[in-house]
Amino acid sequence: MTLAGVLLRLVAVLALGWLGGFLWFSxxxxxxxxxxxxxxxxxxxxxGAGRLARGLAVLEAGSAKRMLVSGVDRRTTRKQLAAAADSPQSRFSTTDLGYEAIDTRSNAEETARWVAQHQFSTIRLVTSAGHMRRARLELSRVLPPAVLVVSDAVPVEPKAPSIAAEYSKYLLRRVALTLGAE
Known part of the structure; x- marks a missing residue:
């Protein structure tokens, strides 16, 4: 067998593995x-759409005492968030705005600091369904094992390209963490 034949088979096996994982993920x-x-x-x-509304619904239902909105633009205020959510500003009285995060990894780090500061032992994580696994992966890296994380996925209309991108990011991050990268 030629080197080209071996490489072709290797690419085919990797593509089939990725496709199988993508189907599971989806x-x-x-x-x-x-x-x-x-x-x-x-x-x-x-x-993503629906995330803030879901967080507010959780607070309103009494399912949590406090909320962190992680990854807020530095120029955004509670008043602007309330207007965007079509909600009274008073509903944000138990909400902390996290201005430090710029990606999923820094969302997790910002969340871990906030959880430690408030000494929470259980949190509900609200993000899109496609983003949930990667967000949980990042949180598991920085939160103490004793902190229970409840996944609260905002349903999304799955579109193959966006779900494929999320799956690929999740897969790459898992590999990086397995190889010891932070």
């Missing part, structure tokens, strides 16, 4: 957590 997207599940706090990662 068919097992997480669901929202029931509002009856109570946690100390709720963490909303910015960047």
């Amino acid at each position: 068919l097992t997207l997480p669901d929202p957590a029931p509002l009856a599940v109570k946690t100390d706090a709720v963490v909303v990662l910015t960047g």
